[in-house]
Amino acid sequence: MTRSGASHPHAAAPPSGVSSITPFRRLMIALSLSSLGHWLSVLALTAMAGALTRDRDFQGQAQVIGAVLVAMLLPAVLLAPLAGALAARLDRRLTMIGADVLRFALLVSVPLVDSVPWTLASAFLVACVTLLWIPVVGACGPGMVPEELRDDARRAGRLAAYGTAPLAAVLFSILALIASGSFKAAERADLPLYVTAVVFLGAAAAVAALRELPTRDEAGFSAQSAVKLVFQGLQPERTGAGQAAGQGEGQREGQAARPGLHGLALALVGVSLAGGAVVAVAKVYAHVLGGGDAGYGSIAAGLSIGLAFGAFLGPRIFGPFSRRRLLGLSVLVAALALVAISLIQNLVVVVFVSGLLGLAAGVAWSTGNAVASEATGDRERSYRYLGAVALITGLLAAAAVPPLAGVLGDHHIKLGGDSAYDLDGAGLALLIIAVLGLVAGLVSYRRLDDRRGIPLLPDLAAALHGNTYTLPEQVEAETATASRAVLGRGVFIAFEGGEGAGKTTQSRLAAIWLRDHGFEVVTTREPGATKTGMRLRALLLDKETTGLSDRAETLLYAADRADHVANVIRPAMDRGAIVVSDRFVDSSLAYQGYGRRQPVGEIAQVNSWATAGLVPDLTVLLELPPEDGLGRITGQADRIESEPYDFHDRVLRGFRALAEADPDRYLILDASRPQAEISREIQDRIRAILPDPIPASTEDITSTFPAITDA
Secondary structure, X not given: XXXXXOOOOOOOOOOHHHHOOHHHHHHHHHHHHHHHHHHHHHHHHHHHHHHHOOOOOHHHXXXXXXXXXXXXXXXXXXXXXXXXXXHOOOOHHHHHHHHHHHHHXXXXXXXXXXXXXXXXXXXXXXXXXXXXXXXXXHHHHHHXXXXXXXXXXXXXXXXXXXXXXHHXXXXXXXXXXXXXXXXXXXXXXXXXXXXXXXXXXXXXXXXXXXXXXXXXXXXXXXXXXXXXXXXXXXXXXXXXHHXXXXXXXXXXXXXXXXXXXXXXXHHHHHHHHHHHHHHHHHHHHHHHOOXXXXXXHHHHHHHHHHHHHHHHXXXXXXXXXXXXXXXXXXXXXXXXXXXXXXXXXXXXXXXXXXXXXXXXXXXXXXXXXHHHHHHHOOHHHHHHHHHHHHHHHHHHHHHHXXXXXXXXXXXXXXXXXXXXXXXXHHHHHHHHHHHXXXXXXXXXXXXXXXXXXOOHXXXXXXXXXOOOOOOHHHHHHHHHHHOOOHHHOOEEEEEEEOOOOOHHHHHHHHHHHXXXXXXXXXXXXXXXXXXXXXXXXXXXXXXXXXXXXXXXXXXXXXXXXXHHXXXXXXXXXXXXXXXXXXXXXXXXXXXXXXXXXXXXXXXXHHHHHHXXXXXXXXXXXXXXXXXXXXXXXXXOOOOOOOOOHHHHHHHHHHHHHXXXXXXXXXXEEEOOOOHHHHHHHHHHHHHHHOOOOOOHHHHHHHOOOOXXXXX
16 A cells, blocks of 8 residues: 555544644543543552452452452443433533542542452442443533544544553552552552542542533433343344345345454454453462562553553554454464463563563454454444453453462472472463463464465565565466556556545546556546446435435445446456546445445445456545545535535545555545645556556567657
C-alpha cells in the first residue's frame, strides 16, 4: 500500500476538532480522574485483601484475593442491562458526582472497618457503582459534540478510560514503596486506598465544576448482557420475521464464507486467559518473589503498558503481514510469555516478560477487532463482542486460577546431584494455563491462517521490509506473464473515495495522460456504464427512490457491476486496452458494507461472483473528510450524498480498512492537496504497472532497443 500525503482525520488520539470543544475537554479530564481511580481501586482492594490474610497460608490468601477480583468483575457480567436501563432514567451530572462520592466513601471505609467480608462487599459495591457510571459517561461524551464528531468522541472516551491503567499501576507501585518505608505491615495497604478515594473525590469535583452536561438522555441507553453477546457471536442480527424465515440458509453460508471468524473466539479466549491468569495471581506471586505490593504494582504496570503499546501497534505492525496470521501468532507469543513467567523466578524478569505478554495481548485485541470488523462491517458490534469475551474469560480466570494455585501447592523438584528447583503453586497454575493457551494458539492459528502454503518465517521477514512474500514459483509465473506482449491482457485501474473527493476529475486526467502516451484507454464509471446500468443508476441515486432495502441496494449495485464487467471492462482488457473506472467493487464494500453496516464478507462474495473474480491492478483511494467532500458538491445531492455525516464517516473508515487488508493494490492520497500534485503522484504509480509498448520479441530479434517515435 502506498500512502502519500494521506489525510488522518481520525487518529487514535482525540483530534483537534474534539479537543477544541472546552466542555468536552473538561469532561475528559473528569473521566480520566475517575478511570484512574477505578484502576487504582482494583490494585488497592486486592492489596488490602492480601494484607488482611497475611497470616493465612498460601491457599487461603490466594482464594481471598481471587474473590475480590471476582466481586469486581461479576456485576459487569450479570448486571450491565439493568445498569443501562437505570442510567437512562437518572440525571447524568448528579449520577456521575454521586458515583464518585460513593466510591470515595466505600474506599475510605475499607481500612477503617479492616475486615475481609467488608473488603469483599466494598469491592462488589464499587463495581456496581462503576457499572452505573459507565453508560452515563458513555452517553455524555458524544452528546456534547456535533454529530459528525461523535465517533471521535467515543474514541477519546475510550482512550481516557483505558489509557490511565498504566499510570494507575505505576502510581500504586510508588505508593506501595512509600508505605513499606513509612508504615507497619498491617497498615501498608491503607495508603493506596486513601489516595484512590481522594482521586475519586477529585473526579467528583471536576464534574461538579462542569455545568455544560446535558441532564438526561431522552433516547435512553441500552446495554447488552456480556453472556448474550458471547453466545450470539458475530452473526448478523435478524431484524424481522421475513429475514428469520427466508435468510437462514444464506446467513449460514455467509458465516462459512467469512475467513478467520471460526478461530477468532478461540484466539480471544486464549490471550484473555493468559492475561487474566497473571492478574489473578500477581499479588501472591509477587510476594513469593520477594516483591511485596511494589512488585505487584510493577507486574501490573508491565502488563498494562505492554497492552497499551500492543493495542496501538497492532494495526501498524509488520505492514503487509496478514492480520489473521498475526492474531494467531500473538496468542502463541502470549502463551510462551506465560510459560516464562511461570518458570523464571526473578521479579525483574517477570515484570519485563509481563510487558511482552501485554504487548501480545494488545496486538491480539486490535487485530482481532480489525478482523471482526472487516468480516461484519460493524466496528462497534465487534468491539462489544471482543470486550464481552475478554470480560467473561477474565472472570473465569479470577475465579479458577487462585484456588488452583492453592490446591497445587509448592513442589520441590530434584534436578540431579545437589540441584533442585522449587515450583510454587502460583507458578504451576500459570504453567497449566500457558499450556492451555498454547493449544488455543495453535488451533486458532490454523483456523485463522489465510496464507496456507506460505512459510511463516520468510513471510515475516518480507513484512519487516514492507513487502508481501511470494513463493518462487509464483514469482516466476508472474514474471513470465509480465513479459508477454501487451495484447495478452490490458490494465485495470479503479478510482475510489468518498463523495466530492475528486475521483471523476483524477480518473479523467489519468486517462488523458495515458492517451497522450499512446495507449488505448477506456474510461468508465459505476453505476451506469451500460444501458442497463443507466436504468439502475437512476433507480439507485434518485432521491425519490424510497423503501429500498439495504440488501436490495447491494444486489442492484452488483447487477450493474456484472453487466459492466461483461460488456465494457472484460472486452477492453481482452484487446489490451487500459480501463480507468470511476468506482468498482470496493465502493460496495465501503458503502453498503461499512456504511450500511452489512456483512462485508457476504458482499465481497456476491461481487466476486458478479465480476468473475476481477480485481483492479491498481486502486487509487482519494481520502477527504466527509464534511469537506460534501461541501464540494454544488448541485442537488443524490440519494447517497444525502446520507448523514456518520454514514460517510463509516464509508471512509471502510475504505481504509480495505486498503490495510490489501496494501499492494492501493495508492492512498490526500485529496485536499492541489490537483496537479495529486495527478503527478498518480502518474508515477501508474507508470510502474504499465505494460511495455514494445513486445519483448522485438528486442530478441534485433538485439537492440527499437526507437520509439510519436504516431
